[in-house]
Amino acid sequence: MVVMHEELRHTVDYIWENHQRKTITDADHHAVHRALELLTAGELRAAVRGNDGTWRAVEWVKRAVLLHFRLTPSRPLEAGALHFYDKVPLQDGWGEKGVRVVPPGAVRHGAHICRGVVLMPCFVNIGAWVGAGTMVDTWATVGSCAQIGERCHISGGAGIGGVMEPIQATPVIIEDDVFIGARAEVAEGCVVRKGAVLAMGCFLSASTKVMDVTKGNAISHGEIPEGAVVVPGSIPAADGTHSTYALIIKKYRDESTDARTALNSLLR
Secondary structure: OOOOOOOHHHHHHHHHHHOOOOOOOOOHHHHHHHHHHHHHHHHOOOOEEEOOEEEEOOHHHHHHHHHHHHHOEEEEEEEOEEEEEEEEOOOOHHHHOOOOOOOOEEEOOOEOOOOOOEEOOEOOOOOOOOOOOOOEEEEEEEEOOEEEEEOOOOOOOOEEOOOOOOOOOOOEEEEEOOOOOOEEEEOOOOOOOOEEEEEOOEEEOOOOOOEEEHHHOOOOOOOOOOEEEEEEEEEEEOOOEEEEEEEEEEEEEEEHHHHHHHHHHOOO
């Protein structure tokens, strides 16, 4: 359960509004560090879903993440045999958390990984959330504050973009039971709704046209509907001189789709 932590919220907001003209105290550093600990533990999230299905950014949480970068100097860090120079350490102790991580899979502090997740050699950035039973496959990336639901498959080389600024911008949202094909990209705060399937090589940004051929070629932007099966395509210009890249909803999920995208429990 995500808790609001009102006192911490007020403290972070105060530091944000005044950090450029005040002396930063140990208490300030502690508050920002506490917010990252709560993100790691899953008690905070960078975005939440309302009862109407609309996702919104939790602005003060994103402020805490940005304040960490502003207030924390880079320093030598170690993760096993890896040596690096950064402001954010990598997580460990995966066995106790019920998560399987294949080297060199890397998760920054401030991301929450639920039990039953499988992380192949991938990267999960600060502020992200990865839901139970999801697999993030080889060389895939989950960007800052991105929210990944349960039982998803983020295929090899796929990119789930990060959205840190502006503060009010909602990060990329991948809801439950979504399949993201190899080398696909979802960016700019787009939403992929529950059970949707993005084929290999789909690129979704806020300006990408999404054409639903099952509904009279209706055009939308920035969101993939629940259960939609999507492939890359193009829409020709009215004068026939060129075509514009688009994503095409060719159908909605059925038994054959489920069979092709089912998670393999043996791999888990």
